[in-house]
Amino acid sequence: MPGLLLVQAGSDTCTLRDLQRRPDIVIFSKPWIRVPTNGIRAASWDDAFRRVTSIATDGFANAGKLVSPLPSGFPPGPPGNAAVGMLANPLAYLETTQRRHGKVVGLKLGPEAVILVSDQSTAHEVLSTRASSFAKEGTAFFPGSRLAGNGLLVSDGSTWRRQRQLSNPAFRRAAVAVYSEAMEAAARSLAMSTWADGASRDVYADYNALTLDIVTNVLFGWDLPADQANTIVGSIKVAFEFFANQAGIGIPEWIPTPGQQQYIQAVQRLDAVVYGIIEERTRELEQSRREPQCLLDNLLTARDEQGQPMARTALRDELMTLLVAGQETSAVLLAWTTAFLAFNPQVQARAAAEIDEKMRGDVPTAQNTRELPYLESVLLETLRLRPPAYLVGRSCTEAIQVQRYTIPTGTTFLISPYLMHRDRGAWGSDAAAFDPDRWRTVRPNKPLGCLDLMQGLGHNGSYLPFGAGPRNCIGTGFAISEALVVLCTALQRYTFSPQSTAFPQAAARITLRPGPVRLTIRSRRSA
Numbered sequence: 001m002p003g004l005l006l007v008q009a010g011s012d013t014c015t016l017r018d019l020q021r022r023p024d025i026v027i028f029s030k031p032w033i034r035v036p037t038n039g040i041r042a043a044s045w046d047d048a049f050r051r052v053t054s055i056a057t058d059g060f061a062n063a064g065k066l067v068s069p070l071p072s073g074f075p076p077g078p079p080g081n082a083a084v085g086m087l088a089n090p091l092a093y094l095e096t097t098q099r100r101h102g103k104v105v106g107l108k109l110g111p112e113a114v115i116l117v118s119d120q121s122t123a124h125e126v127l128s129t130r131a132s133s134f135a136k137e138g139t140a141f142f143p144g145s146r147l148a149g150n151g152l153l154v155s156d157g158s159t160w161r162r163q164r165q166l167s168n169p170a171f172r173r174a175a176v177a178v179y180s181e182a183m184e185a186a187a188r189s190l191a192m193s194t195w196a197d198g199a200s201r202d203v204y205a206d207y208n209a210l211t212l213d214i215v216t217n218v219l220f221g222w223d224l225p226a227d228q229a230n231t232i233v234g235s236i237k238v239a240f241e242f243f244a245n246q247a248g249i250g251i252p253e254w255i256p257t258p259g260q261q262q263y264i265q266a267v268q269r270l271d272a273v274v275y276g277i278i279e280e281r282t283r284e285l286e287q288s289r290r291e292p293q294c295l296l297d298n299l300l301t302a303r304d305e306q307g308q309p310m311a312r313t314a315l316r317d318e319l320m321t322l323l324v325a326g327q328e329t330s331a332v333l334l335a336w337t338t339a340f341l342a343f344n345p346q347v348q349a350r351a352a353a354e355i356d357e358k359m360r361g362d363v364p365t366a367q368n369t370r371e372l373p374y375l376e377s378v379l380l381e382t383l384r385l386r387p388p389a390y391l392v393g394r395s396c397t398e399a400i401q402v403q404r405y406t407i408p409t410g411t412t413f414l415i416s417p418y419l420m421h422r423d424r425g426a427w428g429s430d431a432a433a434f435d436p437d438r439w440r441t442v443r444p445n446k447p448l449g450c451l452d453l454m455q456g457l458g459h460n461g462s463y464l465p466f467g468a469g470p471r472n473c474i475g476t477g478f479a480i481s482e483a484l485v486v487l488c489t490a491l492q493r494y495t496f497s498p499q500s501t502a503f504p505q506a507a508a509r510i511t512l513r514p515g516p517v518r519l520t521i522r523s524r525r526s527a
């Protein structure tokens with residue numbers, strides 16, 4: 001997700017924290033557009049907000065003057081600075097821009113000129129066929145650098161290649177099948193201990209706790225002593241809360257804010273525990289020669305082409321990256337899917353009937369949940385309309401010819417799965433409608449095999465919820481198995497219904513997350 005604007009506000013009346021509480025203010029992190037607004041004094045909150053907005057707009061106007069407009073040869077785009085529109089409502093801005101200017105658009109984003117892409121063949125080139133001419137460096141990338149270090153998500157070149165090669169086996173189908181036991185156990189505990197007949201729950205909050213539970217179990221194994229498990233879960237909660245309040249809306253870690261000290265301490269505690277576990281597991285594996293039991297074991301036993309294992313710091317960075325990349329995205333997917341089920345009772349009833357018929361009360365596993373094509377189509381459709389990664393960024397490392405334009409080295413390309421997933425040319429005139437059945441017509445009378453449907457840029461060249469090309473999501477199989485196992489566990493026991501007629505709003509931050517998804521949960525036995 002690109003950075004746009006950082007408003008530094010620190011005063012008695014309007015603090016940074018105040019700003020973060022405003023859902024209508026999006027604060028992004030590129031240092032080039034820091035707008036100093038220190039010491040805002042305001043009579044009221046609304047007054048403070050007006051002042052911040054006007055200073056911000058001023059800042060953009062000046063930035064526009066200081067930096068040249070779109071370089072010559074750039075594709076045309078909207079006048080003015082895109083940062084203002086992106087600040088107000090990113091999804092609406094993206095849609096309007098595409099409608100008015102097409103699928104390869106030049107944008108001024110602060111003083112930087114970027115390319116917004118929702119065109120199939122350009123996206124395909126950037127992510128796949130010309131992937132070696134693009135890097136992650138230079139684009140805004142995942143926050144949490146202190147936590148995630150130089151892990152897979154953000155590294156480039158030979159460092160990335162080696163780490164990806166070493167990590168791949170830990171995400172193969174057989175490995176994910178082992179992890180699915182932890183997924184089912186955590187989902188069962190949520191269903192049996194936290195949810196109950198008649199409960200009113202914000203399922204997004206519940207799924208956040210659930211996916212954290214799953215990812216820590218799967219990464220570090222079941223047999224962690226309680227004190228270590230508590231330190232990990234507690235410290236990650238502190239770190240994630242910090243992301244949500246700060247980096248989650250784009251403020252970099254180095255800006256001193258109230259939560260920063262606690263965040264640094266949490267990362268230090270995590271480091272101490274994680275390095276300790278790495279040492280302990282290494283010794284155990286060497287002595288017992290037992291089979292790998294968790295993702296850490298898999299990474300510890302991985303060897304590159306020269307037979308070399310991962311370095312300790314690389315191992316630590318990968319574990320932390322997986323925590324960061326694998327938790328929030330999965331919670332977002334589960335929450336949107338459950339919301340669509342709740343708001344579409346017929347779809348929910350069909351999914352539950354399929355589970356009853358095919359599973360006959362069996363415990364969900366990575367294997368048996370692959371026999372549920374309708375539930376798979378519900379997931380695919382949710383990922384289409386609400387892709388958690390709604391923008392994917394790359395920076396070109398050489399000049400690139402796109403259509404008739406020559407784009408200079410170092411330009412950021414923003415590929416938008418969100419726009420591509422709603423393209424009427426690819427998806428038909430009902431592209432904006434939630435209709436799981438559209439996936440059944442893709443493969444009539446055949447098992448859906450939803451992972452296959454995501455190969456390349458999807459079956460129609462316009463579907464990339466997990467990215468595409470060499471840097472696609474390493475956790476795709478993990479995320480799909482997790483979602484199927486959790487939803488199956490939930491739908492075997494409960495029905496979900498909305499408490500209001502309004503579908504949850506989308507908040508486009510780092511991910512496309514929902515606001516609270518408050519649903520009523522009813523036991524199917526009592527129905």
Ligand code: HEM
Pocket residue numbers: 152153154164321322323325326327329330333387388389392393464465466467468470471472473474475476478479
């Ligand atoms: C619904 C869930 C998920 C979604 C929508 C998602 C989406 C994505 C996308 C779009 C990318 C590509 C980013 C880019 O091209 O810049 C990506 C990369 C990545 N994801 Fe996921 N992800 C999900 C779950 C997971 C899980 C469960 C894990 C691990 C446990 C994970 C680990 C990663 C990693 C390590 C990368 C970087 C891969 C590389 O660059 O080699 N993700 N993800």
